[in-house]
Amino acid sequence: MIDVGQKANHQAFNTQHSTLTIQNLVAGYEQRVLLRNLFLCVPEPTFVAIIGHNGCGKTTLFRALTGQIPYQGAVWVAGQDLRGVRRPAATGLLAHLPQRGAVGFPIAVRELVVMGRFRHHGFLSAYRPADYALAEQALARVGAAHLAHRDFTELSGGEQQLVWLAQLALQDARLYLLDEPTQQLDVYYRRRVFDLLQSWVTDQHKIILCITHDLDNLATLPGYILNLSRPQPRLQVLSAAVVQAERAFLESEESLAVK
Numbered sequence: 406m407i408d409v410g411q412k413a414n415h416q417a418f419n420t421q422h423s424t425l426t427i428q429n430l431v432a433g434y435e436q437r438v439l440l441r442n443l444f445l446c447v448p449e450p451t452f453v454a455i456i457g458h459n460g461c462g463k464t465t466l467f468r469a470l471t472g473q474i475p476y477q478g479a480v481w482v483a484g485q486d487l488r489g490v491r492r493p494a495a496t497g498l499l500a501h502l503p504q505r506g507a508v509g510f511p512i513a514v515r516e517l518v519v520m521g522r523f524r525h526h527g528f529l530s531a532y533r534p535a536d537y538a539l540a541e542q543a544l545a546r547v548g549a550a551h552l553a554h555r556d557f558t559e560l561s562g563g564e565q566q567l568v569w570l571a572q573l574a575l576q577d578a579r580l581y582l583l584d585e586p587t588q589q590l591d592v593y594y595r596r597r598v599f600d601l602l603q604s605w606v607t608d609q610h611k612i613i614l615c616i617t618h619d620l621d622n623l624a625t626l627p628g629y630i631l632n633l634s635r636p637q638p639r640l641q642v643l644s645a646a647v648v649q650a651e652r653a654f655l656e657s658e659e660s661l662a663v664k
């Protein structure tokens with residue numbers, strides 16, 4: 406079962422059969438509510454592209470889901486109330502790629518990627534050759550095998566983005582939250598990253614919520630789109646026509662007046 410909408414229709418959905426349920430979520434900052442009674446109910450696996458104007462509240466949604474800001478309403482992932490889970494990443498419930506990940510010290514790329522295995526690993530024990538083999542496979546999947554022995558801090562922004570994606574792949578979470586994973590990537594790697602995300606859905610049965618401004622790459626993907634600039638955001642099945650309609654809406658003057 407899959408739908409998104411506002412408070413009024415939430416009772417029509419059975420949250421038990423969905424792997425991600427967001428119910429009546431209200432979130433924002435101080436005097437400014439950006440998300441009002443958001444309702445979203447998706448099964449596993451699913452790809453959802455989250456679009457909308459700059460500042461409409463896309464990252465704010467992820468901040469709420471990752472416990473960085475308070476919210477009203479409820480969020481369940483795989484039957485667990487997210488508010489009651491102290492460290493959702495440590496339990497494998499969710500993995501998050503923020504817009505900007507920074508590392509303040511020199512570190513080899515493969516050492517950073519292998520840390521994606523932290524959940525399968527003893528606190529003080531060293532990563533094993535099998536962990537490094539997985540790290541190198543993950544780098545190869547994003548087209549960055551050649552970076553394995555480079556210092557992460559010396560890579561370009563786009564190369565760093567690929568490395569974060571490889572690390573994320575190793576986390577093996579139920580729900581992935583990706584905030585603009587293709588920003589700074591060239592046309593080839595943008596396409597490649599969307600193909601990779603699609604494989605996480607089809608082969609590994611993940612739920613992916615992916616914030617993006619990269620509408621060109623969405624039209625041919627199986628999945629859904631959620632436009633948070635709409636007055637009442639709802640999931641729509643991705644297609645060339647739907648992407649075109651959402652683009653036309655975002656390009657219109659009246660869309661800026663909505664929020």
Ligand SMILES: Nc1ncnc2c1ncn2[C@@H]1O[C@H](COP(=O)(O)OP(=O)(O)OP(=O)(O)O)[C@@H](O)[C@H]1O
Pocket residue numbers: 434435439457458459460461462463464465466
């Ligand atoms: N800590 C904060 N306190 C007050 N306002 C904030 C705070 N963080 C973000 N905002 C504001 O909330 C609004 C939504 O921010 P958010 O980062 O969710 O936007 P977004 O939809 O992800 O935009 P973009 O596409 O530019 O990344 C913006 O106007 C931003 O200035």
